[in-house]
Amino acid sequence: MPSTFEVLAEPRRRQILDVLRTRECSVNDLVALVPVSQPGMSKHLKVLREAGLVQVRQDAQRRLYRLSPEPLAEVHEWLEPYREVWARRLDALERHLDDMPD
Amino acid sequence: MPSTFEVLAEPRRRQILDVLRTRECSVNDLVALVPVSQPGMSKHLKVLREAGLVQVRQDAQRRLYRLSPEPLAEVHEWLEPYREVWARRLDALERHLDDMPD
DNA sequence: CCGCAACATTCCCGATTGGTTATATTACCG
DNA sequence: CGGTAATATAACCAATCGGGAATGTTGCGG
Missing domain, CATH: 1.20.5 (Single alpha-helices involved in coiled-coils or other helix-helix interfaces)
Structure with a gap:
């Protein structure tokens, strides 16, 4: 289980957080904004989820991610x-x- | 060239900084305090040096490391x-x- | 100038990481 | 219920990382 420090070591994960800081986003939204494939994005989001840095909310087929800064x-x-x-x-x-x- | 975030991702490197925050130390001092071999310590110190997080000062055969928090x-x-x-x-x-x- | 003490470097290893492609899974919509 | 859009997972690969053993390098002290 990686520490918050290790999770933040990844530049793209910080970038994802920078986006989510201002607005809730679907996975596709994030894929459009951060240079990474969709499966790669899902992986990063899983790491962020398990670190408690983001939370998910289901909206029809989409999953809306938002920042959880604690x-x-x-x-x-x-x-x-x-x-x-x-x-x-x-x-x-x-x-x-x-x-x-x- | 790793970012400050990546350098801090390593728990032992944070531990090294925690020690250097309170006092200047030789490499041997640090090896005694942090569970890592001497070559391993030199490696971590090199990373910290290149990130600008520590500075070295020569004292006879020893090298005294101190924090550089900028x-x-x-x-x-x-x-x-x-x-x-x-x-x-x-x-x-x-x-x-x-x-x-x- | 020789030998030792303190560090740094090299070399090699297993483990982890980030990435992509291909393949599930899930939930809506007609 | 079948198809499709959105997302997750699996499988795989190259690269990097941290670790230790062995080996350089350097500077002092006798």
Whole structure:
């Protein structure tokens, strides 16, 4: 069972999420927008589903996929201590620049 | 050339970064802390180096690695629009709960 | 300048991954 | 109920990846 990080490693999966972020889509819609075959799209969507990053809703013959962003919180939280590090670095840089006469 | 996302997909590489976040380390230090052989560690460090996530400094025979968090900003920025989505969802949930009589 | 200690590289392996083609499956519509 | 549109699954392939053993490389210390 791949982690959210591994699921996001695939550029096309991120691209799929970028589309679903703005609107619900059928599989065919996504195939038209992302350069991948239909079976390939179904595979990616399965990975995204199992990671909890998308949800499906049936509409006649179509399946409408929509974003389910909760698992992204894990990534956000992993990143948090690093944000502190780079904020500290920016502070130090600013103080250093303030000390420069020119 | 792998993206930051792909580099972070590896659990052990995240583990390495977690260590380097708090202190500068030699390769041997890291081998003692992360379950991987020394050649394996050198490989991971190479990937991290080429991604700009760590920097090296030579100290006698040792090489001291330290975190270089800047590339993580890319991940942070990709995540940003999604934070808005899940913030909206939490707001909606709260409003909904406030509307419930019980 | 020799020998060791610390790392990096090479080589090889099994496993996984992403992709496509071909083939189910499913649900509507006439 | 038969056909078709939409999607999923199966089967297969090439490429990549992570891992370890063996082997280079480099820089110090005596």
